[in-house]
Amino acid sequence: MTVQSTTPQFKQNTKDALKNANLQTALRDTRNGFVGKRAAAREKMGVDEFEGLRDAARDLKNHTLANLDVYLEMYEEQVRASGGHVHWAKTAEDAQRIVLDICRKADAKTVNKGKTMISEECGINDFLAENGIKPVETDLGEYIIQLRGEHPSHIIAPAVHVTVPEVRDEFRKAHTHLDADRNLDGLDTLLKEARGVLREKYFEAEVGITGANMLIAETGQSIIVTNEGNGDLSQSLPRVHIVMASLEKIVPTLEDSATILRVLARSATGQDMSVYTTFSSGPRRATDPDGPEEYHVVLLDNGRTDMIGTEFQDMLRCIRCGACINHCPVYQTVGGHAYGWVYPGPMGSVLTPSLIGVEEGGQLPNASTFCGRCESVCPMRIPLPKMMRHWREREFEKNLTPSAMRYGLKAWAFVAKRPWLYRVKTRAAIMALGLLGRRKGRFAALPLASGWTGGRDMPAPEGDTFMAQWKAGKRP
Amino acid sequence: MPPTNPRVALFATCLVDMFRPSVGFATVKLLEEAGCEIHVPEAQTCCGQPAWNSGDRETARDIAKQVIVAFEGYDYTVLPSGSCGATIAKDYPAMFDEGDPWRIRAEALARKTFEITSFLTDVMGVETVAAEVPRLVTYHDSCSGLRSLGVKAQPRKLLASAGVSVREMEESEVCCGFGGTFCVKYPDISNSMVNDKVTNATATGAEMLLAGDLGCLMNMAGKASRDGKQIEVRHVVEVLAGMTDTPAIGEGQG
Amino acid sequence: MSGRDEIMQKLTRTLDQGDGRAARQAAVRAHMAKPGGPVPSIAREEDAVGAFIERAIKADATVSRIASADDLPKALAEELRNRNLPAAIRHGADPMFAGLDWGGLETSVGIGRIEEPATLSRAEFGVAETGTCVLASGADNPVTLTFLGETHFVVLDAGDIHKGYEDMWAALRARGLTPRTVNMVTGPSRSADIGQQLQLGAHGPVALHVFVIG
Numbered sequence: 001m002t003v004q005s006t007t008p009q010f011k012q013n014t015k016d017a018l019k020n021a022n023l024q025t026a027l028r029d030t031r032n033g034f035v036g037k038r039a040a041a042r043e044k045m046g047v048d049e050f051e052g053l054r055d056a057a058r059d060l061k062n063h064t065l066a067n068l069d070v071y072l073e074m075y076e077e078q079v080r081a082s083g084g085h086v087h088w089a090k091t092a093e094d095a096q097r098i099v100l101d102i103c104r105k106a107d108a109k110t111v112n113k114g115k116t117m118i119s120e121e122c123g124i125n126d127f128l129a130e131n132g133i134k135p136v137e138t139d140l141g142e143y144i145i146q147l148r149g150e151h152p153s154h155i156i157a158p159a160v161h162v163t164v165p166e167v168r169d170e171f172r173k174a175h176t177h178l179d180a181d182r183n184l185d186g187l188d189t190l191l192k193e194a195r196g197v198l199r200e201k202y203f204e205a206e207v208g209i210t211g212a213n214m215l216i217a218e219t220g221q222s223i224i225v226t227n228e229g230n231g232d233l234s235q236s237l238p239r240v241h242i243v244m245a246s247l248e249k250i251v252p253t254l255e256d257s258a259t260i261l262r263v264l265a266r267s268a269t270g271q272d273m274s275v276y277t278t279f280s281s282g283p284r285r286a287t288d289p290d291g292p293e294e295y296h297v298v299l300l301d302n303g304r305t306d307m308i309g310t311e312f313q314d315m316l317r318c319i320r321c322g323a324c325i326n327h328c329p330v331y332q333t334v335g336g337h338a339y340g341w342v343y344p345g346p347m348g349s350v351l352t353p354s355l356i357g358v359e360e361g362g363q364l365p366n367a368s369t370f371c372g373r374c375e376s377v378c379p380m381r382i383p384l385p386k387m388m389r390h391w392r393e394r395e396f397e398k399n400l401t402p403s404a405m406r407y408g409l410k411a412w413a414f415v416a417k418r419p420w421l422y423r424v425k426t427r428a429a430i431m432a433l434g435l436l437g438r439r440k441g442r443f444a445a446l447p448l449a450s451g452w453t454g455g456r457d458m459p460a461p462e463g464d465t466f467m468a469q470w471k472a473g474k475r476p
Numbered sequence: 477m478p479p480t481n482p483r484v485a486l487f488a489t490c491l492v493d494m495f496r497p498s499v500g501f502a503t504v505k506l507l508e509e510a511g512c513e514i515h516v517p518e519a520q521t522c523c524g525q526p527a528w529n530s531g532d533r534e535t536a537r538d539i540a541k542q543v544i545v546a547f548e549g550y551d552y553t554v555l556p557s558g559s560c561g562a563t564i565a566k567d568y569p570a571m572f573d574e575g576d577p578w579r580i581r582a583e584a585l586a587r588k589t590f591e592i593t594s595f596l597t598d599v600m601g602v603e604t605v606a607a608e609v610p611r612l613v614t615y616h617d618s619c620s621g622l623r624s625l626g627v628k629a630q631p632r633k634l635l636a637s638a639g640v641s642v643r644e645m646e647e648s649e650v651c652c653g654f655g656g657t658f659c660v661k662y663p664d665i666s667n668s669m670v671n672d673k674v675t676n677a678t679a680t681g682a683e684m685l686l687a688g689d690l691g692c693l694m695n696m697a698g699k700a701s702r703d704g705k706q707i708e709v710r711h712v713v714e715v716l717a718g719m720t721d722t723p724a725i726g727e728g729q730g
Numbered sequence: 731m732s733g734r735d736e737i738m739q740k741l742t743r744t745l746d747q748g749d750g751r752a753a754r755q756a757a758v759r760a761h762m763a764k765p766g767g768p769v770p771s772i773a774r775e776e777d778a779v780g781a782f783i784e785r786a787i788k789a790d791a792t793v794s795r796i797a798s799a800d801d802l803p804k805a806l807a808e809e810l811r812n813r814n815l816p817a818a819i820r821h822g823a824d825p826m827f828a829g830l831d832w833g834g835l836e837t838s839v840g841i842g843r844i845e846e847p848a849t850l851s852r853a854e855f856g857v858a859e860t861g862t863c864v865l866a867s868g869a870d871n872p873v874t875l876t877f878l879g880e881t882h883f884v885v886l887d888a889g890d891i892h893k894g895y896e897d898m899w900a901a902l903r904a905r906g907l908t909p910r911t912v913n914m915v916t917g918p919s920r921s922a923d924i925g926q927q928l929q930l931g932a933h934g935p936v937a938l939h940v941f942v943i944g
Contacts, residue, residue, distance in 0.1 A: 014665055030926045032647075049770045056767030063761060067754040069741045074758075082910075088734035140932055141923035157923065164925040191921065191929050198933060203844055218762065221912075229877045229919040229934025236873050236911075247737070252758070255766030258895035262770065269922075272772075272785070273860035276877075276934070277914040285910055288867065289822075290841040290874045301737045309744040329651045333668045367662055369655025369669075370529060371619035392531030401531065405657070413527060413535040417542065422521040430494045441728035442701050451660040455667030456698035459495065459726035466488045466497035470516050476505040476717070 003092075003123040003151075005356055007340035010363035017334040026161050027335055034326035037270025038377065045266065057263050058381040060256055061317040065308065071217040071250045072299075078220025082282030084295035092122040095300050099124055099209070099242060102296055103133050106240045108206035114224060114231030115139035116211030117155055117320060118244040118300055120342045121355070124209065135209075136201050138230040140194055147174045153336030155343065156268055156322040161335050164190075198230070208234035208292070212245035213319065214260060215297070218253040221279040222297065225264060227271075232278055241280070241292035246300045248316040254279075260319060263379035268321040303355045311390045315350050317380040324374035324384060330367055339364060346374035346384040353391050362400055365391035427465050434461040478551070478599050484512040485550035487543075489560045490522040491690040496725065499690060502717035503556045503592050510600045512552075519546040523560040528567055529656055537578075540568045544581050552599070553589040556713050558621015559656075559689050561591040566624050591621050592713055593688060597630040604637035607718030614645045614682035615712070616673065616696065618689040622649060631688060631712045638716060645676040652687075654695040670699040677707060684708040684724075686715060697726035766896055770859075773894025778858040782891045783942065785861030789917030790930060791938040795888075799943055802885060803832045809939055810835075810848060813881060820879070821850040824870040842874030849879030849935075853915075854907065855898045856891035856942075860916050863940060864898055867911035876913050882935035884915070888944035 006013060017023055042050045064071055076086045089095035095118075103111060111128055113119060113135055125135040125146070137146040141159035145152060147170045152158030159167075168184050171193055184190060210231045212222040222243045224231045235241045251257050257279075265271040284291035307313055325331050325345030336344030341361065343351050349368060353361035365388035374384045395401050401409075415422050437443050437460025445453045452458055484507055488500040504514050524539030543564065547553045555561045565586045572579035596602040613635065621627035632642055653659060653669025660666075674696055677685045685700070685707050687693050697709035708724040723729050731739075745754065775781045783793045796805050810817055818836040820843075821827050827837075827850070842849060851871045855864040863884045867873040876882060892898040902912070919934030930936055 011662070014662065018664055018668055026926075033926060045770060045772060049768070052768050053770065060767060063757070066745070066748065067758050067761075069738060069745055069751075070754050070758045072738070072741070088732065088737050090733045090736050094733055138933065139923070140921045144923065157926070159923050160926060167924050187924055187927055187929060190924050191932065194924075195931065195933060199844060218765075227919065228921045228923075228932035230932070232873070232877045232913070233933055236877065252761055253765035254899045255896050258899075259767035261895070271789075271916075273789070273862055273914070273916040275789075275915065275917050275919055277862075277916075279912040279914075281908075281910055283910075285868070287869050288872075288910055289869050290872045291867065291910055299737075301733075305737055305740045305744065308741065309747060329653070329669055329672075330662075330665055333665050333672075367658075367665070369619065369651045369653065369658045369666075371651035371655070372623040373619070373649070373651070376623050389529060389531065392529070393533055394531070396531035396533075405530065405661075409527060409530055409532055409535070413532070413539070416521045416524070417535075417538055419519045419521050419542075426490070426494050438729050441723055442698065442726040444702070449660070451663035452698070454663050455702065456670060456695065457701045457726060459694045459697050459701075461495040462497055462722070464497065466493045466500035467516070467518075467520075469497055470500070471518075474501070476501040476508075476719070 003121065003342060005341040005360055007352060007361045007363055010338060010340055010367060013338035013340055014334045017338045022163050022166065023161050023335050026163050027332055030160055031332045034269065038267055038323060041266040041270040041272065050266070053259060053262050054379050054381055056259050057379055058317060060251065060259055061380060064250055064252060065248065065313060065316055068250065068308070071252060072247060075215055075217040075220055075250055078218070079282065079297055082220050084220065084282040084297060087296060087298045089298050089300045092302050095122040095244065095298050096124060096127045098298050100128065100131055102240060102242055103128065103207050106206050108133055110134045110136060110205040111207045111209055112202060112205035112234040112238060113137045113142065114208065114210035114226070114234040115142050115158070116209065116244050117342060118211055118246055119209060120152060121302065122244070122300065136205065138198050138201065138234050140228060143194060143198065144170060151342070153344065154322060154325060155320050161337065202233045202237045205238045207240045207242060208238035209242045209244060210235045212243050212249055213264070214251050214257055215245055215249045216254060216257060217250050219281060221281045223257060223277065223279050225274045225277050227275045229276055232276055235280065236291055239292060240294040241296070243297045244300065245297065246302070246304055248304055264319055264321050267323040267377065267379040307354055312350065312354055312387055314382050315354065315387060317382055318347055319380060321379060323377045323379065327373045327377050329371060329373070350384055350387045350391070358391060358394050358398070359400065362391065362395050423467060427468050430461045430465055431463070434463045438463065481511050481513050482551040483515060484552045484554050485515045485517055485547045487520055487523070487547065487553055487555045487560065488516070489555055489557045489690065492556055495694065496690055496711065498719060498722045499556050499711045499713055502711070502713040502719045503554070505717040505719070506592065506596060506605065506713055507554065509606055510596055510602050515550060517546040523563045525560060525563040526656060528563065528571070533571065537571050540571050540582065541578060544568070544578070544585050548581060548585050551588065552595065553585065554592055554595045556592045556711060557689050558591045558618050558625050558627050559691060561589060562620040562624035564589045591625050591627050591688065593630040593634055594625060594627050597633060602634070605634055605716045607638045607716060609715050609718060609720060610639045611684055612641045612643060612682050613684040613686050613715070614677050614680040615642050615648060616652060616677065616685065616687040616692060617649045618687050618692045619651050621688050627688065634716050635712070640715060643680045643682050645680045647676055652692045652695050654691045656691065659695060670695050674699045674703065674705055678705045682707065684710055684715070686710055686712045688712050693725050701726045769894050769896055773859040775858060775893060778891050778893045779888050779942065781858035782856045782861055785858065786917070786940055787861070789861050791861065791917045791940055793940045793942060795942045797944070799826055799830065802941060803830055803835055805941060806850065806883060807833065807835050809883065815848050815881060819848050819850050820846050820875060822869060822871045822875060824852045826852055841872040842878030846879045848881045848883065849875040850883045850885065851875050853884045853886040854890065855901060856886045857895055857898050858891055859894045862914050862916045865913040865915065866907055866909035867913070868909055873911050873913060876915060877934045879935050881937045881939065883939050883941065885941045885943060888942050
């Protein structure tokens, strides 16, 4: 693993997040934006048709994963035929080494980055910087967090946790070549300033790194889907273009990409289509006046082939739209950084243990109420709660479940499996609790239940159990 | 078409059994009004969801078998809970491998297991309930009932038939933060979530906050009382059965 | 062992536990023969040109119609004037542009530069489904013009507007086009990364105007 996680400290992270007033403001201001926009886009298309496309997208990706070796070979052949190079990276470290080699051969001092989560997963920025190459994030959100020395807190809105005054402060600190007394009040002035600063950087870099939303097996094209246009400038202007993509990004044909595109933006931002959807193949041709002279694809595995054939395979259908994150009440409460690694929210809670190990990432699949909202909006119909439960099963099998919880479960199971004992035990407990609490109707504190009573009362039981009253002949 | 007087087994659920028997009696009343013959199998304890969701498949399976044996002989199994209902109707079959005879029995039980408002509306074709409760309420859609069992319109339809006005809250479909063991494993997050929920509920100005799951209700009632918010928290069946004379959840008996 | 071999061997070993390699190849062949999924009704509307214009405008582009390519210089000059832009345009070597009388407009041919107030491209196709322009890279229409122009003008033949993506891909194949880059453009550049408020013109064009010919 190359990117240090703070996932084992998830609980502490969430406590800090809840106390972080700026973060809470940012989360509150955005919580209904994405949700409302997705719902409107779905309505606009027609619910039945949208749901049909979700089925088709799921089936398409299932087909691709079931035949992934054949499609990968086809893709590789097509990239080669168009003059590009495919580099296979088994691990994040392999990907780092490959990217550095390409940058060194290009004699790169500066590398422009389009937004890529695979690069985050591989820790490319820190690695390049350690090796004397300057990575410049060009997605506006990524740029803001790079200035802040942070990682993205959301896969499609990386700076969603940053408030406008914080952006203003960062720009004043970073853009020292500009007039110190300039007016930065309006959002438009902030955008214009970033646009100006980054525009120059596009022309400085020798290498541009982007991700890929899809890789087309039939044609060997990589697809990026963006709204800003930074990804296109990052891949068109430098002499060398590196695509970093994980190997499950394959789709068979151009027509198939249409199916994914039809659910992607609608699920992500509620747009019918993102502004720029770009299909790229190989380096610039003899007659092309622009475009990169070299085109490299780094195909990352990093644990994904280990997921194939397991109960976690469905996760590889994920197209990184962020809908599960946008709809997750836990994410909406604590934000993305609390998750402690690259991928937050429900998709992160399933993927993180797969990629960094359940020992390290096991907190995440536990931090869910299984409310199911993520699965209900996932365009690829990934059963996220079910897979989180599978992680809990793995933890239970590996004895990683906390001992208090394990012991409690065991004791409870012993009783629950013996109805007569259960009757006696629950009745005794409830009668006692009822006697204590019936007058007020609730408890402000209870032994062993401080987690509950820290923030809320515990309603008292009414008195005798239902089963005992029923048996005694009570009827409504 | 269901049989005219179906033999219905009531699964009270552990929380109703222990904390709020009146929900069990209200359920019985509604079922009887709908013409059902009520049975309460002795061997019921818990549906096994805590084990299943904690990754303890073996215990979950053991408990599922116990429930299957106790309930499979009836025409229907009905629960005053979408959460426990979904465990039986959706999770039990998934607990057993294809080809395991228990899988077939689990699937058979799953097919005839229903949450109470869904059973009354979708199976028994109940259009109106007997009670008249002209009150203003708001309704929290508990997650499993809503998303696993499709319970959304049914309680609202029955409430309307009882003369209840429902004023919808913001984010009625967002989790209240209970989540079974979640609320004690992650109390800070849970507390923040239930705070949002109770804030949204009270913002409607409704007199009552209703839902179909006692776990969520205890969570919301506990938060409302801690924060001194004046809203009566009840299980939807209490209102539908006209049994609102008992103290609300978390309210004292004086 | 190379990374490639390691990955492919692991993958093949796992997938072999299901269908065999030959069966997988057959499944792939069958799929490639009949690719794609359901085509939604927004991609099947009879009036493709009307739907294209309506949806491009919804995506914050502006659109005007001209009768023929000969009308382009005048229409473009007017648009530039209305936008308070200098009477100058940067475009590629597309034959359509070469044959036009640009009148008083200052034109230059080439790729995008660091400051480009206005650029012009000819789109190969339009897609009614989402009001999307489809551009093919090359000397005729360099890809950087699409992203570096502060205002980007696109000219598009009404006859090249297709109902859905599938129709557009079929037309691209039929035309024998295999450009290095295919750019689908739906409205001007935008970002909500500052304060989650949507603003136009993040890195790419602040404005996109489409001239539909015919």
